[in-house]
Amino acid sequence: MKFFFKYGIIFIMVFVLAGCGRVAPKAWSYTDTAMGTVIHQGIYCEEEEIARNFSQKAMEELEHLEQEILSWRLETAEVYEINASAGSEEGYLLSKEMGALLWDCMALSEASEGAFDIGIGALVRLWDIDRWAAQAQTGVYQVPSEEEVRMALQLCSGQIRLEADRVYLPEGMGLDLGAVGKGIALTKFQSLLEKEEAISGAVISVGGSILTYGKKADGTNWIVGITDPFGTSDYIGTLSLDGQWCVSTSGNYERYVEVDGVRYHHILDPATGYPADSGVSSVTVLSENGMLSDGLSTACFILGPQKGMTLAEKYGVEVLYILDDGSIILSEGMKPYWTQREQ
Numbered sequence: 181m182k183f184f185f186k187y188g189i190i191f192i193m194v195f196v197l198a199g200c201g202r203v204a205p206k207a208w209s210y211t212d213t214a215m216g217t218v219i220h221q222g223i224y225c226e227e228e229e230i231a232r233n234f235s236q237k238a239m240e241e242l243e244h245l246e247q248e249i250l251s252w253r254l255e256t257a258e259v260y261e262i263n264a265s266a267g268s269e270e271g272y273l274l275s276k277e278m279g280a281l282l283w284d285c286m287a288l289s290e291a292s293e294g295a296f297d298i299g300i301g302a303l304v305r306l307w308d309i310d311r312w313a314a315q316a317q318t319g320v321y322q323v324p325s326e327e328e329v330r331m332a333l334q335l336c337s338g339q340i341r342l343e344a345d346r347v348y349l350p351e352g353m354g355l356d357l358g359a360v361g362k363g364i365a366l367t368k369f370q371s372l373l374e375k376e377e378a379i380s381g382a383v384i385s386v387g388g389s390i391l392t393y394g395k396k397a398d399g400t401n402w403i404v405g406i407t408d409p410f411g412t413s414d415y416i417g418t419l420s421l422d423g424q425w426c427v428s429t430s431g432n433y434e435r436y437v438e439v440d441g442v443r444y445h446h447i448l449d450p451a452t453g454y455p456a457d458s459g460v461s462s463v464t465v466l467s468e469n470g471m472l473s474d475g476l477s478t479a480c481f482i483l484g485p486q487k488g489m490t491l492a493e494k495y496g497v498e499v500l501y502i503l504d505d506g507s508i509i510l511s512e513g514m515k516p517y518w519t520q521r522e523q
């Protein structure tokens with residue numbers, strides 16, 4: 181049995197080649213952990229105090245997001261409360277922010293023909309891959325039985341009913357916003373940065389989602405490395421990005437448990453109840469909107485390249501697929517940013 185959780189600057193799926201780590205003049209870098217992953221911040225400004233204050237504000241924002249809004253584990257979070265209301269007649273009165281988010285998630289669910297499914301909590305809990313991959317569990321990982329998968333799928337298959345600012349979940353259903361949480365964090369950081377006149381540029385990664393903002397001191401583009409899913413080198417190519425982008429990668433090498441040579445990863449296909457098996461090793465999505473880059477990377481992973489490219493086009497985002505056979509497929513709009521690494 182093998183566990184895997186990619187963690188740290190060279191191990192995260194998408195990593196930043198410039199900005200973080202190597203500290204150029206007037207570029208300040210910080211590394212923390214939150215949301216069960218590593219956060220790297222590269223901040224461009226004159227004074228270190230400004231950068232440090234910002235990085236602390238960003239971490240407080242993440243803490244707030246997790247503890248008050250997104251967590252299904254913490255009683256203080258809105259998602260926890262929504263899940264606790266499942267089966268009730270009166271449903272749950274949503275905050276304005278959560279209401280808007282759930283409407284967006286439902287639209288993505290519909291557009292992806294159910295591949296992206298925030299009602300998947302029971303199945304995610306059953307597989308529990310994230311915690312096993314992070315070695316937060318001890319003992320021997322038991323692959324769920326077909327019967328257990330079938331039962332959990334039943335709890336996911338009901339309708340989430342959204343009516344204006346109220347949500348009604350069927351008994352037993354649990355929301356899981358793990359597929360969009362990191363992207364939502366990027367959008368929060370973007371708003372925080374817009375209020376900081378002294379900060380001219382920044383690059384922040386939350387696990388496999390990266391925000392580029394403003395400009396580097398020397399005016400050159402942000403260079404984001406895309407991790408080699410096959411592990412033969414640390415990165416397989418780079419995206420050269422100007423200005424403000426959210427880049428999210430979903431991969432089958434990111435968090436997984438391996439049992440008897442079979443890899444069980446953390447992106448689940450609601451059509452089968454099993455880890456998605458669409459011939460895809462990783463998908464990177466480029467968007468100006470963090471919720472979309474993150475949500476669509478998960479959806480496109482499950483759908484595979486054919487349907488995924490159509491979905492990406494519908495949302496006006498760019499996409500880069502790395503397939504299990506090593507081939508790379510890019511949307512037209514992604515091509516100008518991409519440079520494949522020479523072997």
Ligand code: ADP
Pocket residue numbers: 295296297298300304310356357358359360362387388389429430431434435446447448449450474475477478482
């Ligand atoms: P990460 O969050 O590790 O960067 P993703 O963005 O691809 O990776 O999201 C994976 C997470 O999304 C899982 O850990 C789980 O919480 C949740 N998830 C798994 N399958 C689905 C699905 N089909 N639809 C929506 N969310 C999912």
Ligand code: MG
Pocket residue numbers: 358359360428430473474475476477478
């Ligand atoms: Mg995602």
